[in-house]
Each structure stands twice: as C-alpha cells, then as structure tokens.
Amino acid sequence: MPTTVEHRYSQVVDRIVRLSWSELSVDELACVQSAYYYFSVQFRESLEIACQLFGDDRLLAQLKREECDTANLSPFPGIAAPGERMNHDEFMRRAVNASDIDPVRRARLQQSGERYLRATRALPDLHRALAITSYEDGGLEAVFRAILQAPDWDGPGLAAFRHFLTEHIRFDSDEQAGHGALSRHIVPDDRVLPLWTAFLDLFVAAAPGLQPQLACADAAE
Numbered sequence: 001m002p003t004t005v006e007h008r009y010s011q012v013v014d015r016i017v018r019l020s021w022s023e024l025s026v027d028e029l030a031c032v033q034s035a036y037y038y039f040s041v042q043f044r045e046s047l048e049i050a051c052q053l054f055g056d057d058r059l060l061a062q063l064k065r066e067e068c069d070t071a072n073l074s075p076f077p078g079i080a081a082p083g084e085r086m087n088h089d090e091f092m093r094r095a096v097n098a099s100d101i102d103p104v105r106r107a108r109l110q111q112s113g114e115r116y117l118r119a120t121r122a123l124p125d126l127h128r129a130l131a132i133t134s135y136e137d138g139g140l141e142a143v144f145r146a147i148l149q150a151p152d153w154d155g156p157g158l159a160a161f162r163h164f165l166t167e168h169i170r171f172d173s174d175e176q177a178g179h180g181a182l183s184r185h186i187v188p189d190d191r192v193l194p195l196w197t198a199f200l201d202l203f204v205a206a207a208p209g210l211q212p213q214l215a216c217a218d219a220a221e
C-alpha cells in the first residue's frame with residue numbers, strides 16, 4: 001500500500017485484515033456480505049462527493065465510470081443480465097437479497113448498517129473524498145483478499161459476492177490503469193481514520209465471530 005503505510009488508519013486496515021476470516025461460518029459470511037452492502041453505498045456516495053469537490057479531475061471521473069452505471073460486473077447469474085449497467089452497490093444489494101439470512105438477523109443488520117451510514121454521512125465531505133484513495137490504492141484489495149479466506153461460499157448470493165471481490169481485486173490492482181492509479185494523486189491522511197474505524201466496527205457488529213488474529217511476529221513472542 002504505497003500511500004498508506006505511515007498513517008494510523010493503515011493500522012485499522014491491518015486490524016480488519018487480521019480478523020479471523022478463515023474461520024468464518026457461512027451464516028456469518030452472509031452477514032459480512034450485508035455489512036459490505038452498506039459500505040458500498042458509503043463508498044459510492046464518497047466517490048460522488050470526490051467528483052463534486054474535484055470537478056475537473058479526469059482520473060476521478062474515469063474511476064466513477066468504472067464504479068457507477070457500469071456493466072463491468074455483468075453478467076452474473078440471477079444478479080445481472082448480460083451487458084446490464086448498474087452501480088456497484090446495486091449489484092451488492094441484489095447479491096444480499098439472494099442470500100439466505102433469517103429475518104431477525106436481517107433486521108439487526110439493517111439497523112447497524114443504517115447506523116453506519118448516519119455516522120459516515122456526518123463526516124466532512126473532504127475527509128470522505130480523501131478516503132477514496134485509501135480504499136482504492138491497496139486498502140480494499142487487502143480487505144478483499146482477507147475476506148476471500150472464508151472457507152464456505154455456498155449459495156447464489158455468496159457466489160455473487162465472491163465474484164464482486166475477485167473482480168474488484170483486478171479492477172484496483174493494475175499499476176497503470178487500475179483504480180489505485182486513478183486515485184493516487186489525491187493523497188489521504190489520518191482524516192480518513194474515522195471512516196476505517198467505522199468499517200471495522202461494521203464488520204464486527206455484523207459477524208461477532210470475527211476475532212482479532214495475532215500477527216506472525218506477535219504469535220512468535
């Protein structure tokens with residue numbers, strides 16, 4: 001993560017990455033997927049804010065074209081028709097709806113997701129715009145690789161979520177034309193810390209089975 005290593009928020013990225021993803025049950029993975037839907041709404045709103053604040057930024061405009069009203073996740077069975085254009089949070093909304101989550105749990109996830117959206121919408125526009133680079137230039141890629149360690153992706157909704165994650169690793173990581181390269185000129189700092197802390201809290205509220213794992217160096221002590 002070239003732009004993030006010296007900041008405190010990168011420690012929060014590490015804390016998310018080091019949660020116990022490889023031990024996550026399929027039920028809790030569906031809850032994580034639901035939590036991620038609310039993140040994806042926040043992400044799209046923050047990208048729209050960034051495009052407003054930096055109105056003549058052609059790279060950000062290109063990034064928005066690859067996240068909003070795009071067919072780059074289509075087709076996917078039961079979720080997106082061939083060539084169908086949509087915002088990525090709409091893809092996630094459909095994926096969550098295709099997952100088997102009991103109604104009581106679904107209501108609880110909606111409550112915590114809406115609480116997350118209220119909290120993040122209260123943050124300054126500039127801080128939300130700066131977060132876009134922290135997401136696109138390595139932060140989300142690390143989180144996605146961690147989530148993909150979950151062992152059981154059974155069911156159509158989770159299959160769609162896995163498609164979303166693996167495709168996003170590809171979108172973000174290309175050194176020349178990836179989403180990291182499209183946002184790297186806007187340099188984030190610890191003003192984005194509350195956004196990352198809220199993301200960590202959102203995951204843990206959705207799936208309390210996610211526990212911190214020791215880093216290799218800690219475990220060796």
Ligand SMILES: [Fe+2]
Pocket residue numbers: 066067088168
């Ligand atoms: Fe996306």
Ligand SMILES: [Fe+2]
Pocket residue numbers: 067136168171172179
């Ligand atoms: Fe992206």
